[in-house]
Amino acid sequence: MNVPLFTPNRQNQELATELRAACNRVFDAGAFILGSEVEQFERQVAAWHGAPAAVGVSSGTDALLASLMARGIREGDQVIVPAFTFFATAGVVTRLGACPVFVDVCPACFQMTAESFAAAITPQTRAVIPVHLFGHAADIEGIVKVADAHRIAVIEDTAQAMGAEVGGRKVGSFGDFGCLSFFPTKNLGGFGDGGMVLTRNARDAENLRQIRNHGMHPKYHHHHVGGNFRLDALQAALLQVKLPHVNGWLARRAQHAARYQAALSQHPRVGISRVARCDENCSAADCHGDSGMAILLPHVREGQTPAWNQFTLRVTGGRRDALRDYLTAQGVGSEIYYPIPLHQQPCFAFHCPDISLPNAERLAKEVLSLPIFPELSENEVEHVINAVIRWLDAL
Ligand SMILES: *Cc1c(COP(=O)(O)O)cnc(C)c1O
Numbered sequence: 594m595n596v597p598l599f600t601p602n603r604q605n606q607e608l609a610t611e612l613r614a615a616c617n618r619v620f621d622a623g624a625f626i627l628g629s630e631v632e633q634f635e636r637q638v639a640a641w642h643g644a645p646a647a648v649g650v651s652s653g654t655d656a657l658l659a660s661l662m663a664r665g666i667r668e669g670d671q672v673i674v675p676a677f678t679f680f681a682t683a684g685v686v687t688r689l690g691a692c693p694v695f696v697d698v699c700p701a702c703f704q705m706t707a708e709s710f711a712a713a714i715t716p717q718t719r720a721v722i723p724v725h726l727f728g729h730a731a732d733i734e735g736i737v738k739v740a741d742a743h744r745i746a747v748i749e750d751t752a753q754a755m756g757a758e759v760g761g762r763k764v765g766s767f768g769d770f771g772c773l774s775f776f777p778t779k780n781l782g783g784f785g786d787g788g789m790v791l792t793r794n795a796r797d798a799e800n801l802r803q804i805r806n807h808g809m810h811p812k813y814h815h816h817h818v819g820g821n822f823r824l825d826a827l828q829a830a831l832l833q834v835k836l837p838h839v840n841g842w843l844a845r846r847a848q849h850a851a852r853y854q855a856a857l858s859q860h861p862r863v864g865i866s867r868v869a870r871c872d873e874n875c876s877a878a879d880c881h882g883d884s885g886m887a888i889l890l891p892h893v894r895e896g897q898t899p900a901w902n903q904f905t906l907r908v909t910g911g912r913r914d915a916l917r918d919y920l921t922a923q924g925v926g927s928e929i930y931y932p933i934p935l936h937q938q939p940c941f942a943f944h945c946p947d948i949s950l951p952n953a954e955r956l957a958k959e960v961l962s963l964p965i966f967p968e969l970s971e972n973e974v975e976h977v978i979n980a981v982i983r984w985l986d987a988l
Contacts, residue, residue, distance in 0.1 A: 596964050596973045598926030601777040603968035604842070605784075608834055615830040625826050627806075634829035635789070637836055638773070644766045644791040646798040649824030650805050653752040653774025656788040658685040659822050660748045660770035661720060663800040666691050670719040673745075675705035676934045676953040678724040682750050683935050686722075687944070694718070695936040697950040701892040703727060703905070703960075707735030714739075720746040725754030725764050727930070727962070728780065728846075728902035730894065733759055733767040740768075748772060751791075755780040756843045757900035765791045775832060780846075780900050781839050787828045845967035846901035849974050853904055853963065854890055856978045862887040862985050887912060887988055888981070903930060904965040913961055916984055920963075923980040928962050 605612060619630060631649045639647035650656045666672060668690035674683045676695040683693040696709040703726050710721055721740055723731045733749065740747045747768030751757075755773055757764045765771025771791035775783035792798045803810045808819030857863045864886035889907040893899055908916050913929075920927050934953035935941060963977055 594973070594976045595924040596926060596969070596976055598928055598962070598964050599778050599966045600968070601782050601966075604782070604835075604966075607968075608838070611834045612831055615834050616827065619827045619830045627823055628826050630826040630829040630833070631824050634824075634833050634836075637833060638789050639791065641836065641839075642763045642766045642771065642791055644763075644771065644793070646792045646795065648790045648792065648798055648801040648805065649829060650788045650790060650801075650822045651824060652786040652822075653750075653772055653776060653779070653788040654681040654685060655805075655820070655822040656752075656770075656772035656774070656790045657681060657722065657748060657750060658688065659801055659804045659819075660746075660772060660790055661685055661689055661691070662804050662817075662819065663770070663797050664720060664746045666719050669717065671715060671717040673705075673710055673713050673718060673721040674935070675722075675724050675726070676936045676950045677703060677931065677956055678726055678750065678935065679752070679931065680935065680938070681752075682722050682724055683941065687941070691719070692717075692944055693935070693941065695934075695941075695944075695948065695950060695953075697952045698726075698956070700907075700952040700955060702729060702731075702894050703956060704729065704731035704894075705736070707732050707739050710736055711739045714743055714745070718743065718745055720748055722748045722750050723768070724750040724752075725757055725900075727891070727905050728754045728757055728900035729891070730754060730757045730759045730764045730897040730899065732894070733764060737767050746770070752776070752779060752788075753902040754900050756839060758898040760896055766793075769793060769797060775828070778902075780843065780902055781832065781835060783828055783835075784831050785825075785828060787824050787832065789824070842967035843900055845969075846965055847899075849965050849967075849969055850891075850899075850901045850904055852974050853965075853978065857888065857890060857981060860888075860982060860985050862988060863890060864888075865890045865892060887985060888916075901965055903962045905930065905960050905962045907956070907959040908961050909959060911958075912988075913959055916981070917961055919984045920977075920980055923976075923983075925977050925980050926964055929960060930962050931960075932957055 751765035752774035775787035804819035
């Protein structure tokens with residue numbers, strides 16, 4: 594049996610009739626740039642999140658970039674970002690001439706903590722981009738509290754975490770900006786690139802609407818320089834079909850995660866990073882996997898409901914690549930998100946000469962993500978579990 598890491602078209606095929614109808618609607622209307630399809634979809638996504646406003650953009654990356662531009666981030670400014678995330682989180686900062694300041698993450702939950710953020714603040718700090726990595730919420734309440742006290746803008750990178758909740762409230766709605774991605778592998782996967790910015794206040798929303806359209810307002814008057822960061826009408830029409838299904842898909846992801854947790858945690862060489870709060874006791878042996886465990890299961894922070902965009906193991910003892918090779922041989926797809934922490938990327942060397950962020954560096958060597966997309970069958974999940982257990986038994 595072959596179990597792919599991800600395959601978007603199982604989900605899309607199930608909705609083929611409605612999706613084709615949405616295409617035809619846009620085709621017949623003949624209006625392809627912004628317009629009512631995008632406006633409707635923006636209202637639906639804002640309501641889904643309990644956010645006051647939402648602005649459709651061309652990608653998750655452009656959602657982050659436009660948010661920084663909306664607050665005028667520029668050369669000389671510092672923006673605090675976790676070192677363990679997808680490249681886009683920090684790339685957008687550098688593109689504006691500002692400086693990404695990398696902070697370490699918690700080794701148990703993989704997220705930036707309020708403490709590591711607070712410790713990195715300087716008089717030049719203008720914004721922070723907490724990432725809800727792998728669909729798990731960062732300590733967004735703690736981070737917003739610190740940011741508010743220092744008048745720092747909070748731009749939540751919610752690309753992987755649409756639907757994750759903290760205290761019953763959706764992530765992306767806590768900060769000044771919540772940036773979503775509709776890249777096909779995300780929780781609401783589109784047909785190409787697309788993104789959205791959730792905003793709390795009308796001024797930011799208006800700024801974003803201008804920035805995504807070359808900073809233009811009114812027509813052919815440009816008070817600031819924006820870009821072409823528009824969401825396509827076609828994309829918005831297709832995503833309107835998929836949005837009502839997201840909760841069902843998230844429930845399927847959670848079921849798969851629960852099965853992985855239940856089956857794998859039975860094994861004597863499998864543990865969980867047990868820390869009461871992620872930022873406490875991170876040197877505990879089980880947290881660092883020095884307690885004889887070969888695999889550590891994902892740690893779910895208290896008070897949050899994850900959106901399980903990824904199911905990411907820590908494989909300790911230098912065995913990660915061996916497990917990956919074994920899974921590949923067994924027909925199980927897996928991926929290393931992410932093999933190099935951002936502060937060690939050559940393109941950022943200029944910003945971070947010689948900094949050391951041990952948790953991020955360690956995770957880059959240990960993490961391995963398993964298939965968890967909603968349409969996996971029971972048999973496929975079982976095949977993955979059995980393959981991991983066979984590998985553990987042979988240790
Ligand atoms: C996918 C992703 C992005 C970028 O989204 P795109 O739509 O691919 O531009 C940004 N941050 C994180 C954490 C992501 O996973």
